[in-house]
Amino acid sequence: MTFEILARTGAATVGGYLFCYAAAAAASRVLPLLRSEVVILTAFAAVPAMVAIAIWAFGCRSILRTWGVLIGGAIPLYVIGMWPL
Amino acid sequence: MKEGFTQSMAFLHSWAGLLFGGVLFSIFFCGSLSVFRPEIDIWATPQLQGRGELNRAAALARGLSLLEQEAPESRQWRISLPSEREPVLQVSWQDDNGATRTRRVAPHNGEAVLATEGGRLFARYHHRLSIDDGRTSRVGRWLIGVLGFAMLVILVSGVFIHRRLWRDLFVFRPASSRQRSWTDVHNVMSVLALPFHLVIVCTGFAVNYWIYMPAAIDTLYQGDWRTYRADVGQGAGNDMRLADVPGAPSDNLAFAALMQRAEAVLGQDGVSSITLLDRGRETAVAEFRGRRDDRIAQQMDRVVLSGVTGEVLTEVTSRPPLFATQSVMVGIHYVLFGGAPMRWLYFSCGLAGAGMIATGTLLFVHKRRATARSVPERRLLTIAEHVNVIAMAGLPLASIVYMWGLRLLPQPLADRPHWEISVFFYTWLLSGLYATLRPVARAWIELLTATSLLCLALPASGWLLPGSDLPTTLRQGDLATAGVDLVTFAAGLGLALFTAYLIRRRDTVLVLGKLAPRPG
Numbered sequence: 231m232t233f234e235i236l237a238r239t240g241a242a243t244v245g246g247y248l249f250c251y252a253a254a255a256a257a258s259r260v261l262p263l264l265r266s267e268v269v270i271l272t273a274f275a276a277v278p279a280m281v282a283i284a285i286w287a288f289g290c291r292s293i294l295r296t297w298g299v300l301i302g303g304a305i306p307l308y309v310i311g312m313w314p315l
Numbered sequence: 316m317k318e319g320f321t322q323s324m325a326f327l328h329s330w331a332g333l334l335f336g337g338v339l340f341s342i343f344f345c346g347s348l349s350v351f352r353p354e355i356d357i358w359a360t361p362q363l364q365g366r367g368e369l370n371r372a373a374a375l376a377r378g379l380s381l382l383e384q385e386a387p388e389s390r391q392w393r394i395s396l397p398s399e400r401e402p403v404l405q406v407s408w409q410d411d412n413g414a415t416r417t418r419r420v421a422p423h424n425g426e427a428v429l430a431t432e433g434g435r436l437f438a439r440y441h442h443r444l445s446i447d448d449g450r451t452s453r454v455g456r457w458l459i460g461v462l463g464f465a466m467l468v469i470l471v472s473g474v475f476i477h478r479r480l481w482r483d484l485f486v487f488r489p490a491s492s493r494q495r496s497w498t499d500v501h502n503v504m505s506v507l508a509l510p511f512h513l514v515i516v517c518t519g520f521a522v523n524y525w526i527y528m529p530a531a532i533d534t535l536y537q538g539d540w541r542t543y544r545a546d547v548g549q550g551a552g553n554d555m556r557l558a559d560v561p562g563a564p565s566d567n568l569a570f571a572a573l574m575q576r577a578e579a580v581l582g583q584d585g586v587s588s589i590t591l592l593d594r595g596r597e598t599a600v601a602e603f604r605g606r607r608d609d610r611i612a613q614q615m616d617r618v619v620l621s622g623v624t625g626e627v628l629t630e631v632t633s634r635p636p637l638f639a640t641q642s643v644m645v646g647i648h649y650v651l652f653g654g655a656p657m658r659w660l661y662f663s664c665g666l667a668g669a670g671m672i673a674t675g676t677l678l679f680v681h682k683r684r685a686t687a688r689s690v691p692e693r694r695l696l697t698i699a700e701h702v703n704v705i706a707m708a709g710l711p712l713a714s715i716v717y718m719w720g721l722r723l724l725p726q727p728l729a730d731r732p733h734w735e736i737s738v739f740f741y742t743w744l745l746s747g748l749y750a751t752l753r754p755v756a757r758a759w760i761e762l763l764t765a766t767s768l769l770c771l772a773l774p775a776s777g778w779l780l781p782g783s784d785l786p787t788t789l790r791q792g793d794l795a796t797a798g799v800d801l802v803t804f805a806a807g808l809g810l811a812l813f814t815a816y817l818i819r820r821r822d823t824v825l826v827l828g829k830l831a832p833r834p835g
Contacts, residue, residue, distance in 0.1 A: 258534045259534060265536070266543065266547045269529075274524060274641075276530075277464075281468055284464075285475070288324065288472070
């Protein structure tokens, strides 16, 4: 039970943030906008995204699967975001 | 979780609410008060009493002559014009050592106004917990970001619990069990103001968005946030730097001519502040900033003119779409638009938010009390009870003592804002200590009683300062000063009735059975 709660809280907060950070970094490389505009768009989109991930982390049946999706998604997104040009 | 979606949302809603209830209450409470920040400033400043109608042209002339008299040789002058809500004329200049000197005076008579923290204390607490000073630290803003996120999660999970949201809205059962009527109060305050709660938290993120999610700054600016800030500021600050060496003396256009050109862009009466560099020289430049209290968007329009020819060097009156969106969202949060009705809407919705948080947290503690068996849970609930009384009764007491401090501290006092802030936090600390030493129920009643008495008596403080007493301010039609007195008095009256009701009903939800011993 304790492990379950910790895993879900971690996914809702740290997991969600890292995923959103990676997604924002990836999006910033592909969005055809002024770079100052990209900062605003990605930062704004991260707020509802983080809330949705938090709800999902507590509402889903298997938290391990949620962690899997978050990590599995974050790694390629982070690579796209940080890929040197 | 395993038990199904609604149950896991209830778990999330109630435990996150319990964990963050106290501090979220304090943010909603202080945020609501900071709607009236300028009014509290005026209320606390005797030099602004009896100021009469604002005359912007006369204020501008006074600002210019003040600078001429104080710093005729300075290379940089700045004038911030007064407005109806913030009737203070501020002039500043760069002295010989390159330091900025500032003087704030009453526009109608030139008297120096009191340096006071005023309503800004509540604003600073609610957006940075009064932690960050200047630009060095971000701890306070990060904590607020985390709390804002928690608030959104609690709100959204709360919506998921209430599938019967619409029906619950019209349910109020004051005569049924007390727990149920408190639940009804919680639901009404949450649902009626739900759009406000969501909007106010989301737009709060729009203020410091780049601190919270700097991913694109890291990728597109290599993490250099200063360059990003300059980018997004559309050059503000960069085109107004003094040259290392001042230019040769030269004829300049008259100030009135420059002002006229600026108003052609910013609109009649559309200038809020003016910066003049190198007056009377070849390098003379004048910057005019627009107002932001006549629109929702918070980014100010800006015109930079050559002081010699009057030609427009820079003109910023439009901005890229997402920046414009951000600017409007910040404006929705700051509520400088819409006048008094909009401020009252924000104020009441914000207080409804504080009430929603308070009733929700108290309810949950009460419900768990009845079923808690394990020792750690009972201990946790005891701590939560104390946190609740410290936040929800201690903070209002600290706030009203702070208001008294604004008027009672000596007027010529070195570093007065610092003393004012100390009054607030030490009162809160002491009331917290008091609340932990007393039985919780007693602490609630006593702190609420003290708060309501101090609120009821606050208008009396006006007689201690020149021209600040209620009959005088009412006669002069000074709605800011008289309004703060009257609203505080009304709040004291409401709080006194509420406290009397709690004592009479021996309310078990709020005081957790100490006044009325629980069976068993």
